[in-house]
Amino acid sequence: MARLAAALLLLVAVACWAVAPGAEALGMNWGTQASHPLPPKAVVQVLRDNGIKKVKLFDTDFAAMSALSGTGIEVMAAIPNNMLADLADDAGKAKDWVKRNVKRYDFDGGVTIKYVAVGNEPFLQSYNGTFINITFPALQNIQNALNDAGVGDRIKATVPLNADVYNSPDSHPVPSAGRFRPDISGLMTDIVKFLAKNNAPFTVNIYPFLSLYLSDNFPLDYAFFDGGATPVNDNGVLYTNVFDANFDTLVAALRAVGHGDMPVVVGEVGWPTDGDKHAKVSYAQRFYAGLLRRLAANAGTPARPNQYIEVYLFGLVDEDLKSVAPGNFERHWGILRYDGQPKYPMDLAGQGRNTMLVPAKGIKYLPKTWCALNPNAKDLSKLGANIDYACTFADCTPLGYGSTCNGMDTAGNASYAFNAYYQVQNQKDDACDFQGLALPTETDPSTAACNFTIQIAGAAAVHGRRSAGAAAAGVVLLALLQLLALW
Ligand SMILES: *[C@@H]1O[C@H](CO)[C@@H](O)[C@H](O)[C@H]1NC(C)=O
Ligand SMILES: *[C@@H]1O[C@H](CO)[C@@H](O)[C@H](O)[C@H]1NC(C)=O
Ligand SMILES: *[C@@H]1O[C@H](CO)[C@@H](O)[C@H](O)[C@H]1NC(C)=O
Ligand SMILES: *[C@@H]1O[C@H](CO)[C@@H](O)[C@H](O)[C@H]1NC(C)=O
16 A cells, blocks of 8 residues: 555656646747748647647737647737727627637637737837727727627737836836836726726736846846846845846736736746847846746745746747847847757756757758858949848848857858848849859858858648657656566
8 A cells, every 4th residue: 555655656746747847837929020930830849849838929820820729738819909900999890800810719629719919019109109099999899709709708808018018116116116107007007907807817028138238227137037136125025136026016006006916927028149249148048047947936026926927938939020120139039049949958847957948840941052242253332232132131130239140251241141131032043143242152151159041941841749748758657667567
C-alpha cells in the first residue's frame, strides 16, 4: 500500500513536472505584418511545440483561425481599428461580425475563442483622438452581439489599451496615486463599468522597453526584474521594477472608479532585439528571464500579490512590414526570428533553464543567393537614391544607429539595402540591378554581428502533431513504469 502511495505521489510529481508551470498559462501575440509571414500551420505547430496554449491575434484571418481550430489553444480574436467606426454606428454590423467571425468557429473542434479585442490601442495619443468617440460604442455593440448570440457568458469583448491611458500625477508619482488620463477619464470610467457589468477583463499593454527608449534619464535596472535600481517608495511599498509599478498604477486607477478588483490581462509585453541601442539580445534575454520567473511563480504585484497574471508576450516573430513610426525597433519584437528560429536561450516555464525554444518546422528558404553592390560599378552618383528606393520597400532598420548592421561602410550599407529588397521581391532577376549598381552573389556578405538574410519560400510542409512536451512526458512515463517494475 505504501509502495502504491509512493508510486502515485511520484506520478503526480512527474505530471506536474511534465506540464511546466507558467508555460501553460502563458499567452503569445501572433502578428502577421511581414513580407513573408510564416505559414499559419507552422505557427500553430511552433506554439504547440513550445507549450503555448493562449494566442492573441490582430484580426480573424481565416487561415489562422483554420490552423487554430481543433487545437484547444485559447484565442483572443481581434477587430482592427479601421473597422471600429462601422461597428460603432450600426449594431446590425456588429451582429454580423460576430456571426461571421465568432459563431462560425464556435463548435466542438472549432476555435476556442475566449476574448474579442475591440480595436488595438485606440486611445494612443498619437492617433489624435481619431477613435475616441467610436471605441466604446463598438465595444458595447460587440459584447451585446456576443450576448445575443448566446456566447457572452464565455466570450468577452475587451479593448487592448496602451498604458498611456493612465498615469500618476507629476506631483505624486507613485503607483497608488494612479488615475485615468484626465482627457479621457469619463470615457474610461464608462468603459470600466461596462466591462465589469459583463465580467470582462481590462486589457493593457505594458512596455518597460518604451520607458527606457522614451527617456534618457530612465534608470536602466528599473526596466528589469533583478533589482539594482533605487526602489520607488510608495507609502512603504518598495517598487523595484517598472512593470509592477505600471500594473499597480492601473490597479489604483481602477480602484478610483470603484473597480479595484477588475481582472487585468496584460495584452502585450516584451523586448525587441534590434533597431535601437537598448533593443538587443542581452537585454531581451534578461527581461524575459526575470518576467517569466515571476509569472511562473505567480508572484503577482505589490497591489495584487501572489496571483496569476494573464500575460501575452509580444511577440512570436519579427515583422518586417510594421510601421517604424514609433521607432526602428518595431520590426524586431519576435522571440523568434522572421523565419521562426529562436534568437536566444529562453525558458518559457520560468525555471531559468538555459534552453532554446523549439524552432518552426518545415520552413523552406529561397536559394542561397544574395544581392550586393556590383564591385565593378563605376558611377556611384545614383547610389543614395537607389538605397533609398530599396529601403522604402524593404526593411533596412538594422543599419541604423545602435543596430546590428550599423557602422558598415557605404558599400556595406548599399549591399544590405539591395539584398533586403531582393529578398522581399523573392529574388526576382530584375530586383537585383539598381541601374547596374547591384549584382547577385552566392557569397554570404553577413558578418558576425550583421545578418544578410535569405527570405523564406512558399508554404512550409508541417508534419507531426505530437508536441515536444508530450514526447518528453511519454519518455518520463516509460522510465517510471520501468522503475515500478523493478520495485
Ligand atoms: C496627429 O497630428 C499630428 C500633428 O498635427 C500629425 O503629424 C499626425 O499625422 C496625426 N496623426 C494621425 C494618426 O492623424
Ligand atoms: C468626439 O466627440 C466630441 C463631443 O461630441 C467632439 O467634440 C469631437 O470632435 C469628436 N471627435 C472626433 C474625432 O470625432
Ligand atoms: C549607413 O546607413 C546608416 C543608416 O541609414 C547611416 O546612418 C550611415 O551613415 C551609413 N553609413 C555610410 C558610411 O554611408
Ligand atoms: C544570423 O542568422 C543565423 C541563422 O541563419 C543565426 O544563427 C545567427 O544567430 C544570426 N546572427 C545574428 C547576429 O542575428
